[in-house]
Amino acid sequence: MTIEHPYLMFLGDAADQLAAKTAAGVAHWRPEWCLGQFRLPDCHADLGLPDMTLEEAQQAGVKTLILGVANRGGVISESWIAVLDEALDRGFDIASGLHNKVADIPAIADKAAGLGRQIFDVRHPNRSFDVASGKKRSGKRLLTVGTDCSVGKMYASLALEKEMRARGMPADFRATGQTGIFIAGDGISVDAVVADFISGSVEWLAPENEPEHWDLIEGQGSLFHASFAGVTMGLIHGSQPDALVMCHEPTRPHMRGLPDYKLPDLELCISRNVEAARLTNPNATCIGVAINTAAMGEEEALAYLKETERALGLPTQDPVRQGVDRLVDNLPA
């Protein structure tokens, strides 16, 4: 697919900053792609980008309007549709992370088709995939895995891409969720793929490549999450990872969305992820641990990181506080 940049970030009438979390992630990781933001009068989010009208965005060279915001009540309102309509007139494609598909709005879909504009509903795969073949592919792959959902797998993957590119290594982030797809310009919402094709979709996402090239595949869920482990398992097998990075948030009282479920033991979690990965890549190893210590004070965080590194015998870093240089140092040759 490939979403063309630069982007104009549409924040609509976002109730608060959290409602624009996806847009904020894109602005953080691809500031050079995000020329401005477009906000409706009742918007309570701010990315710190220049506010632009659609006309100004057109003059600035924007190619795509990004809907990286949660819409109230899940309904695409009339005021939003008027914006989408004008965006098409001004030559923009539209890329949306909403649950409801923009392509299901007849007036917008028809107009886009007539004008030759593209609509990317990134939560909804727009192609079919083959069943995974399990065949070894050339090139190297790293997959971020986690003890739970939302522990920083996307952030760690992007930090690895940044660090590796800074070292001149050929490396590409491969997105498996909506925010990641806006950041990469393409990808697959793997949790929206039909169950039989989870692994196959990842084989498609991270295809054969140069022997020295690294795909940095964004992980999803957790093998120990009672709702989503199937997605994670399929993602591990399809990735055929040479390297895993385990992501963890140490202050979480229970698994996300599951009050009765405790987080798994970190060492067991690593062991089972490596074992699953070795089914399709016998050389898979865990090369390090990425800890999200946002909820800890500096001293507590550093002590936790040091103790975890000692206990596991693996490079352990908080990508936000410390970067990921020691994880990259530990990649297999």
Added chain:
Amino acid sequence: MTIEHPYLMFLGDAADQLAAKTAAGVAHWRPEWCLGQFRLPDCHADLGLPDMTLEEAQQAGVKTLILGVANRGGVISESWIAVLDEALDRGFDIASGLHNKVADIPAIADKAAGLGRQIFDVRHPNRSFDVASGKKRSGKRLLTVGTDCSVGKMYASLALEKEMRARGMPADFRATGQTGIFIAGDGISVDAVVADFISGSVEWLAPENEPEHWDLIEGQGSLFHASFAGVTMGLIHGSQPDALVMCHEPTRPHMRGLPDYKLPDLELCISRNVEAARLTNPNATCIGVAINTAAMGEEEALAYLKETERALGLPTQDPVRQGVDRLVDNLPA
């Protein structure tokens, strides 16, 4: 949904007996539901049921025409559509296991709607599911799991249902694949569910029940299958099984569809399935092993079963040769 019986089995122009494998499974397990078969002139399959015209089937009281056959080239031909059309006129619902949806044939869909008939495309879930809650449900559940695909999980599940019902135990087979759905009259093709909802769909399939009631859930795939393990993992977690039965076919040279992948060690496979099951049901145990020895001679088969039982310390039976009485004896109280 619930597909009404009795059935007329439509075999179309099946190229050979294997093309009617699904229909044969239904006729084997629900002979009392299958009043007859309807074959086109070029049909090379035979279920041993009375051949009936649609008119005769109507007089016999048939409620549903079952398309349990592979169609040549994946296209629903004109000759088939004429049969479907007449079936609707005669008051039958239509239930299809084809990849192509019968409901996508406008003439048939419109006619069915006009006449108030139902079309069941059992490979395609026709409802949405919630994300799994992981909450403990009352009632007991058994899930069949396997070292590979197509090793006899459905057969074992149905054999268990038969044995348990014969003993007066409250037990219901819960179908997760097309053949099973025709046999149960309802169910979910779990491999066709969107990845995020695999476990949730199984929570829906095997809901709360009386404390002594057993759901016998048909397993799919294998935790060690590089293409489909995600489906299996989600199915295990959603089932919250009290009991697992491990199914295995000992003569298979490699994983189904994956020439480079060997079958897993049986003991490791049991261990990992039990561990996964304990995430959502800490009491889960493997209560026995079901071996498909169809490719072995009687003496070899019996020796293999005995040796496997000794090595694993678990009741081990071939459901076809021996039934499953000793597996049922080993169910937890």
